[in-house]
Amino acid sequence: MSLASVPVSQTPESKFREYLASRPKPQRFTEQQREMVEYVFAKHSHFEAEQLIDELKKAGKKVSRATIYRTLLKLVDAGLLRRIELPTGTVYDHDYGYPAHDHLVCEQCGTMIEFQSEQIEAVLRDVTAAHQFRGTAHTLVIRGTCAACNAARSVKRRMVM
Numbered sequence: 001m002s003l004a005s006v007p008v009s010q011t012p013e014s015k016f017r018e019y020l021a022s023r024p025k026p027q028r029f030t031e032q033q034r035e036m037v038e039y040v041f042a043k044h045s046h047f048e049a050e051q052l053i054d055e056l057k058k059a060g061k062k063v064s065r066a067t068i069y070r071t072l073l074k075l076v077d078a079g080l081l082r083r084i085e086l087p088t089g090t091v092y093d094h095d096y097g098y099p100a101h102d103h104l105v106c107e108q109c110g111t112m113i114e115f116q117s118e119q120i121e122a123v124l125r126d127v128t129a130a131h132q133f134r135g136t137a138h139t140l141v142i143r144g145t146c147a148a149c150n151a152a153r154s155v156k157r158r159m160v161m
């Protein structure tokens, strides 16, 4: 399940090209990077670096592990991806062409549920205003157990009794 995408003027690839070209020392957009950007933005998902390495390998893409790690850092810096730190590791999420949202993370099965809340946004605006602070980003992760895991757990409990 994913949220509705936000219309953007550029493709992720052209935004990334622009970022590379505007570096103090302009960088080349390589074929490996093109394959990786295309794969990452083909579908919305939350993924870990190691998972992406496995998937690219399975898809027959020849992108080296070092390139993947380096490019992930650049994609975050370019505003295309954002990092979400979880107790289990770092997860990457689309940050371009996708609406601002927060996450519920199931500690049993690892599912990440996205949600948007106007009320939370309003509270954050009040808090930042009270501190004359100009907020640019926030990360909110609520950990716990999802509906499916809760249901499975109550079935197990019923069987024990």
Ligand SMILES: [Zn+2]
Residues within 6 Å of the ligand: 106, 107, 108, 109, 110, 111, 145, 146, 147, 148, 149, 150
């Ligand atoms: Zn779960």
Ligand SMILES: [Zn+2]
Residues within 6 Å of the ligand: 046, 093, 094, 101, 103, 114
């Ligand atoms: Zn997300």
